[in-house]
Amino acid sequence: MRGGLVVLIPPNLLFIPLSPFFSVAVLYLPSQIATGARHRGRSTQHNTREHKHTSINHHTRCTMSTTNPTPKPKVSNPPTVATFDLTYTFPDQSTGISNISLSLPARSRTLLIGANGAGKTTLLRLLAGKRLAPRGTIRVADVDPFTSGLEGVTYLGLEWVLNAIVRTDIGVGELLASVGGDYFPERRDELVSVLDIDTSWRMHAVSDGERRRVQLAMGLIRPWRVLLLDEITVDLDVWSRSQFLGFLRRETEARECTVVYATHILDNLAGWPTHLVHMHLGTVKDWGPAEKMFAAEEERVRIQKGVDEPLGVTGNSKLGELVLRWLRDDLRERGPRSQHNRGPEGWTYSVTGIGGYGFEPKMPDTM
Numbered sequence: 001m002r003g004g005l006v007v008l009i010p011p012n013l014l015f016i017p018l019s020p021f022f023s024v025a026v027l028y029l030p031s032q033i034a035t036g037a038r039h040r041g042r043s044t045q046h047n048t049r050e051h052k053h054t055s056i057n058h059h060t061r062c063t064m065s066t067t068n069p070t071p072k073p074k075v076s077n078p079p080t081v082a083t084f085d086l087t088y089t090f091p092d093q094s095t096g097i098s099n100i101s102l103s104l105p106a107r108s109r110t111l112l113i114g115a116n117g118a119g120k121t122t123l124l125r126l127l128a129g130k131r132l133a134p135r136g137t138i139r140v141a142d143v144d145p146f147t148s149g150l151e152g153v154t155y156l157g158l159e160w161v162l163n164a165i166v167r168t169d170i171g172v173g174e175l176l177a178s179v180g181g182d183y184f185p186e187r188r189d190e191l192v193s194v195l196d197i198d199t200s201w202r203m204h205a206v207s208d209g210e211r212r213r214v215q216l217a218m219g220l221i222r223p224w225r226v227l228l229l230d231e232i233t234v235d236l237d238v239w240s241r242s243q244f245l246g247f248l249r250r251e252t253e254a255r256e257c258t259v260v261y262a263t264h265i266l267d268n269l270a271g272w273p274t275h276l277v278h279m280h281l282g283t284v285k286d287w288g289p290a291e292k293m294f295a296a297e298e299e300r301v302r303i304q305k306g307v308d309e310p311l312g313v314t315g316n317s318k319l320g321e322l323v324l325r326w327l328r329d330d331l332r333e334r335g336p337r338s339q340h341n342r343g344p345e346g347w348t349y350s351v352t353g354i355g356g357y358g359f360e361p362k363m364p365d366t367m
């Protein structure tokens with residue numbers, strides 16, 4: 001092939017050249033797409049996942065076509081999230097999380113709370129099927145997320161946020177259309193309104209917070225049944241974040257769907273979570289319905305201080321006071337961080353090849 005150019009294209013990006021918007025969909029539609037390449041060839045289960053990706057890509061392709069009917073999520077089981085004595089060991093043999101048993105009901109809104117390095121991202125990624133958990137330790141909508149695929153499950157985490165496409169000179173309208181906006185026009189329009197998006201924005205000329213709003217809209221357009229949200233609302237202003245949280249709340253009230261949200265930002269979350277999960281050093285210390293946990297905390301304070309002192313007397317929210325107490329106790333229990341050599345899972349994003357995260361190197365700002 002004298003003078004020819006040989007281009008090696010990974011299988012999951014095969015149809016990128018067809019149109020620029022196609023490629024956006026490939027890079028964005030369900031979070032599993034990138035995972036396939038990361039897991040490729042490691043085991044039979046990984047191969048199974050590879051087939052899933054092929055079909056998701058096909059599904060994505062259908063979403064882009066104007067002749068295909070509206071795609072419908074296939075999973076019909078109630079969107080519950082459960083783990084059974086889940087322990088995960090990283091490739092370097094360090095323990096990520098240990099002995100976690102949870103049972104989060106359909107339509108619940110769960111907050112994952114814990115200090116940096118507590119294991120929230122690790123747990124979410126396992127629930128999203130991005131890491132291989134021991135057989136029988138995770139059920140999402142009553143299927144194993146790793147081996148059975150994740151139709152209807154959306155994971156929005158750091159690698160999704162770092163995707164470079166949303167920094168290029170592309171319009172919001174095209175971006176939203178590329179992820180199925182035309183097939184879910186009501187959801188698209190509601191998200192545009194809730195997240196206060198100007199559809200005439202060009203993505204290379206928006207602020208970080210404006211970009212984040214578009215990314216959230218893109219991630220949420222398809223009617224997910226389980227949403228696994230790693231903290232990605234930090235750039236939103238207070239109003240947008242509260243509107244966004246209200247949207248998620250309405251979703252769980254209006255249809256059969258479930259949210260698990262890891263966050264450090266407790267503002268405007270009063271009354272939002274139905275369940276709380278308190279993580280510490282890779283374990284779950286407490287979990288349960290939020291109201292029950294507030295009542296238990298008030299009882300604990302009453303016994304300790306001998307007085308009735310409702311949570312929230314400091315002017316913080318009940319949730320804020322409870323979480324402050326949890327993290328203060330965790331810090332006392334843990335001691336200095338250097339003893340444990342623990343840090344956030346996100347650090348691996350910038351270190352190619354570590355812990356299976358090398359697939360998502362941080363993209364340079366192309367603005």
Ligand SMILES: Nc1ncnc2c1ncn2[C@@H]1O[C@H](COP(=O)(O)OP(=O)(O)OP(=O)(O)O)[C@@H](O)[C@H]1O
Nearest residue numbers: 090116117118119120121122342343344345346355
């Ligand atoms: N690839 C990896 N290999 C080994 N250990 C890792 C890897 N990724 C993360 N860890 C460790 O796992 C622990 C849990 O990290 P994780 O990112 O889940 O915490 P987190 O609760 O999400 O933290 P943050 O609130 O800072 O986002 C940390 O102690 C971290 O050092």
